Amino acid sequence: MVKRKKNYNFYYDEAFHDRKITENKKVKGELNIENNEQSDNFVSVNIGLPHHLTEEYFEKYLLFESNVKNILDIDSHKEFKGATIRKKNFKFGIASFNTNTLKIYSDFFDFFDDGAFYNELSHLRH
Numbered sequence: 001m002v003k004r005k006k007n008y009n010f011y012y013d014e015a016f017h018d019r020k021i022t023e024n025k026k027v028k029g030e031l032n033i034e035n036n037e038q039s040d041n042f043v044s045v046n047i048g049l050p051h052h053l054t055e056e057y058f059e060k061y062l063l064f065e066s067n068v069k070n071i072l073d074i075d076s077h078k079e080f081k082g083a084t085i086r087k088k089n090f091k092f093g094i095a096s097f098n099t100n101t102l103k104i105y106s107d108f109f110d111f112f113d114d115g116a117f118y119n120e121l122s123h124l125r126h
Helices: 051-072 099-111
Strands: 008-015 041-050 118-125
Touching: 008 051, 041 051, 051 099
Parallel strands: none
Antiparallel strands: 008 041, 041 118
């Protein structure tokens, strides 16, 4: 019996980092990374799934994205970005999520919770 190689597709994204540390123009002596709106953290996510499931999960993602756009009243031609869910929803963590935000995140994590995905979350803090 010949073993077949398993082929995977991996996707990568990163967020929450400033590429350059600079002095705040408004507050002398303060670095940009000391501002609450900016960060020296680096977070990356790698997600992989078996190649033969890629098309199926792409279709599932499009359905998820369409539902999110309907919930948030976003034009179907505009891209859904993480920043679309406003910062005010994170002020007190999950406790400050409204019903729509909670539904979106719940559906998003359910999307990855069926065992088909390889997930890796990395966090680097200086």
